[in-house]
Amino acid sequence: MLKPYHLAAGALLSVLVSHPLAAAEEKLLNVFNWSDYIASDTLDRFTAETGIKVNYDVYDSNEMVEAKLMAGKSGYDVVFPSAFPFFARQIQARIYQPLDKQKLTNYGNLEEGVINSLNATDEKILDFAVPYMIAGTGVGFNRGKVNALAPGAPTNSWDLIFDPKWSDPLKSCGISVLDDSGEVFAAALVWLGKNPRSEDPEDFKAASAAIQRIRPNLRYIHSSSYINDLANGDLCVAHGYGGDLVQARDRAGEAKNGVDISVYLPVEGAQVVIDVMGIPADAPHPDNAHIFIDFMMRADVVGPITDAVGYANAIRGTDAFVSEQRRNDPVIYPSPETRAKFFTVPPKPQAYIRQLTREWTRIKTDH
Amino acid sequence: MNRNARFTRNGAGRRLVVGVPYLWMVVFFLLPFLILLRISFSESRIGLPPYTEVFEWLGGLSFRVLGSFSNYQFLFTDDLYLSAYANSVKIAAISTALCLLIGYPMALGISRVRGQARTLLLMLVILPFWTSFLIRVYAWIGLLKSEGLINGLLLWAGIIDSPLALLYSPFAVYLGITYSYLPFMILPLYASLERMDGSLLEAAADLGARPMAVFLNVTLPLSWPGVIAGSMLVFIPAIGEFVVPELLGGTSTLMIGKVLWSEFFLNRDWPLASAVAIIMLIILVLPLVWWQRHQQQSEGDK
Structure with a gap:
């Protein structure tokens, strides 16, 4: 008796809530990222350009994100787990939605080397994730x-x-x-x-x-x-x-x-740790999430982040936005010999x- | 008048007064407990939710039980869990004793002061609560670390030559728990000491009892309920304590709160984590039940 009633109420609710949103999402985005992982002005720039307000929460371990997402209804639109083993395993649990590549206009900016190393370990991962930073x-x-x-x-x-x-x-x-x-x-x-x-x-x-x-x-x-x-x-x-x-x-x-x-x-x-951006299956603002991920694939956005936090990014053409000291740092930008020995x-x-x-x-x- | 009495005995008002705490217990204790109990009989899987169903409904009122006791069995196949429980009980018991030793004189002192000074002293006990628990524990890191305030002071005074390893040690765990839970010991002790009839102490002194004898034969027995209440308030949360051993204890401190964390976050095994939590609850509830029985019996004897 309880279940049909719940279903009906749920259906009613979803009609009431999701229908008007299908036309245009509210200008809101809930982001869950590692602490100290963006530049101080990244979010302000995003809001200024798109009018989308960002609620920004941080975590300090992959386990924390995973536990929140596995409990369901986390309310987050974009999360940044490490690709291996975390994101790859979470895909198996079906907690992410596939990315709509049509909406990601900057997808071509991704560095081929990073794409290849993701594909080499798990070919399904790029259906759900965009690489962010590498260390x-x-x-x-x-x-x-x-x-x-x-x-x-x-x-x-x-x-x-x-x-x-x-x-x-x-x-x-x-x-x-x-x-x-x-x-x-x-x-x-x-x-x-x-x-x-x-x-x-x-x-x-x-x-x-x-x-x-x-x-x-x-x-x-x-x-x-x-x-x-x-x-x-x-x-x-x-x-x-x-x-x-x-x-x-x-x-x-x-x-x-x-x-x-x-x-x-x-x-x-x-x-090597490759942190990726993904959209939870039950994200309340998936369209805004795509806009945000697209924004985070722009060289003029990600370059200054690399400069601020000291992690190499996965986007081509960011050199102009990264100081010379960072660019010559063999820890952030390792030599080809070191890269060859990287493993996931x-x-x-x-x-x-x-x-x-x-x-x-x-x-x-x-x- | 007769009707009035019946109204208060059986009426809606009384039921409401009794019902609210019961409702509270059902919603915030019994329901979560039952959810946990159900998960503890399932098995972990990769999916959402990350555990299997315990019952399979076959339509109508019939169902099939799929769950098993395997998680509970597993807890006894590995001595990790038993040693973690035992270690938690030991750490909680020692911390409770330390709180009692430090808190009793403080509570007694506060209850013997009058007027403004007493209010001030009570305020000082409560004041730390205005800062978050987490921040106060973090502050101890700054005090205890090898280049911290305490080591710096001892080095400067020439008492030690090289920094003591204070942080990330069992000592730091005892210190952190005792410090964090001390007010929970002092306040119930103070409440029971403050109510004490001063004339009893005078009578004992008049009859020739020395101060120590007065304390042991009058003050201490009369404050017993405060001692028990304070000890329970310290002991119970200290057993499941996670923050203090995590931040101050370093890696070698084995406590059930950390084992629970690793089952949940590292092994992603919610069912086993639930079983660990259920056993912990049983360990906590049994002494409480025993104590209540004991209490009722001793009241019956009187």
Whole structure:
């Protein structure tokens, strides 16, 4: 009895609400993005050009976006998850709507290299997503302290973290890794010379052993604390996201506190994170969302964002809007050799994820 | 008059007064609990919602049960969950004891002061609530970190040579929980101490009891309800605490709130996360029920 009534009421409501909107959406857009991921004037420019007011919320983890979207009716029109494994898996859960490429007039601005690397991992992803920013996961270190405690350390390699020869003497001044089991296991696998995508039980054991060996050397395992701690000199070596490490380096430079931070993407290979824009299936303003995504594919919009946040974008012709210092930064715009070693990790089966999380808890808490 | 009495005993007014809290409990406790219970019997899947159905309606009143106890069984196959529960209970119990040790003298002191000074002291206890809980916990990061205020002060005073690892330690977790929940201990204690009849204390002193004996034989037993209420208010939220161990505890602190988080956010296993939450609820409700029984019995004895 309850259900037909609900259906009728729902139908009535949707007629009342959606019909007038089908003609013209209200001038509103709800965006959910990573913190510190646009320039200070990006949204104002969008509103000035289109008359669409933007409600802007931020998050600091892919898990947060995923949980909100999976609960349904998040109310967001545009979200920015990482392509792999998050967005690719979320497509399987059918929580995004396919993009209407007709409405994306700037689609041709996308860089071919980025399109190819997305397609190579998951060919369905471009039906639902437009790439936004790209960053490798790397290592940031305090030059002065590392030279003092571990002279001659290979500051271009994962050795700095995973090789006890260098990691042990650096323990006293602080090493951190990301609280992201996928990132750390992938890093351990490439350090061991194995395929970072491997799900082989033997490789898993070897990676776990490598991490457990250096576990006592880790001051903490955290995904954002290292930015400040590295900049303040509280931490010596940090495994972190490229853009975040660049921010730590910038902050240390601005503070003039004698802390000299260097950042590198390891020669063995670095995981590359491609964050994408997508429209949830139940987005209240899908038309405005398309307008926004189209806006975010313009070189004069995205260029200044790269300049502000220190992440490379996926749009051609943005060089004119990015300062020379940023453009010559090998962390933001890596050399072709480094790019060749970039890797992505596609979604894993649920059983593997559970095993990985369990092992990660064991490594972290000794339980 | 007779009719009036019957009206107040069985009438609409009484039912309303009793009904409102019950309605509150049904809407904000029982319903969410039942939703959680249902999810805990399902299995996770990739989809929306990210769990399977527990019942399959076959039309009319007949249905088939698809759910299982497998999530609960799983909780006992891995010692992670039991150690997390045990560790949470331990941390909550120690924090509660610390709150009691610090809060009791404060509450007693406030209840013995008169007039303006008492209002001021009470205000000082309540004042931290004007700042968000999260911000106050963040402030401790600034105090405890290795280049923070406390280490800076100790280094400057020459008490230590190198910074102490205060932050990201069990110590920081105890400190954070005790600090955050202290007002919840002080306020009920104060309420019960303030109501205490001062003449009882005078009588005890007149009969030759030393201050310590007065405290142990008169003040403490009379404030017992405040002690219990305050301890419950600290212990129960402290068990499920997530923010403090997450921000101050670093990685090695195992608490059930963090295990719940990783089941939900990392494994995306809502059913197992629900089962973890249900067990936690049972752990919390059992002592409450026991205490209420005990209370009723001891009142019956009197």
